[in-house]
Amino acid sequence: MEKKQGLLLVNLGTPSAATPDAIKQYLTEFLLDRHVVDLPKLFWSPILKYLVIPKRVPYIIHHYQKIWINGASPLLHYSQLLCDKLQRHLPNIQCELAMTYGEPDMQSALNKLQSCSKITVLPLFPQYSTTTTLAVLDKLKQIIASDQIIDNICYIRDYADHPSYINALYLQIKQAFEDQGEPEVLVLSYHGIPERYIHKRKEDYIERCEMTTQLLIEKCRANGINRPIQMAYQSKFGKGKWVTPSTSETLQTLAQSGVKNVHVICPGFSVDCIETLYEIDEENRELFFNAGGKTFYYIPALNESDLQMCLIIELINHTQPFTFKNLYSNT
């Protein structure tokens, strides 16, 4: 019998339960990764343990509890639904899900794919970043080096400008406009990063977000959507300077200048999670209303939709993947 091909979807990771211990464990693993926070370990470790975690956990736990779906974090819930749906539609490909931090872990997922003739890794981050995509690739490279399976494994760097991705976002926006009515302004909100990473690393995240925005605007204009579209960055964490404009300031400025009605979409989040369901749809909605806004609609992520499934099938069939042999010349 011919060997199957494998598909490994990788997302960020999320707490295994909406409890203080699980959130503490997740945040500690995530925020100790040098891809995410680049401060010297001897300096950062005690600050994280004794100052950041004790403050962050009691603050964020209520947000997680509010958005929890059927006993799972939305990030895991939607990522698993997507993986299961792909598996149903691709009987000749073995589909597995892994997270960079926490469960399901990458080593176990790769073990399950051991008998595959070829494995394609798709980090579920549409825009490449050293803080997310490179964290996945570096972790994989370590596992692969010890398992000696480098030859049959390849990865898709990102899909910020892929026509199927732009089309899927456009259709999601069109549907929202039909269902909810056209807003005065559409805001595209991407996860931010610390500003210093742009100069310090080989980081083209901002360019990739701008590329998605430009192509999406062109697609909307070509199809008769002419409402103003603005892009912004959300989820600032910590004290340093992050890329601007910030989503919350953008929304408040819009409301203060008389805009009553907005839609917000988060193109950089492949599935809904705390940053979209709580930060955007709860916190930023409230900020917009407090500044004078009247209606606010959050356009859901692609999640396990047919649009997302077709996009991924298109990516694995028609994108030239990279091999791990020359990882560092591509990243």
Ligand SMILES: C=CC1=C(C)c2cc3[nH]c(cc4nc(cc5[nH]c(cc1n2)c(C)c5CCC(=O)O)C(CCC(=O)O)=C4C)c(C)c3C=C
């Ligand atoms: C320095 C800290 C952080 C950087 C850099 C960062 C980059 C980054 N993150 C995502 C996607 C997600 N982040 C999520 C949650 C999250 N992110 C940070 C911090 C940084 N992110 C924290 C501390 C958290 C946890 C929640 C909180 O305490 O606010 C999530 C959702 C996880 C979930 O459980 O739902 C996603 C997805 C991207 C795309 C990115 C850089 C491009």
Ligand SMILES: [Fe+2]
């Ligand atoms: Fe984040």
Ligand SMILES: [Fe+2]
């Ligand atoms: Fe947040």
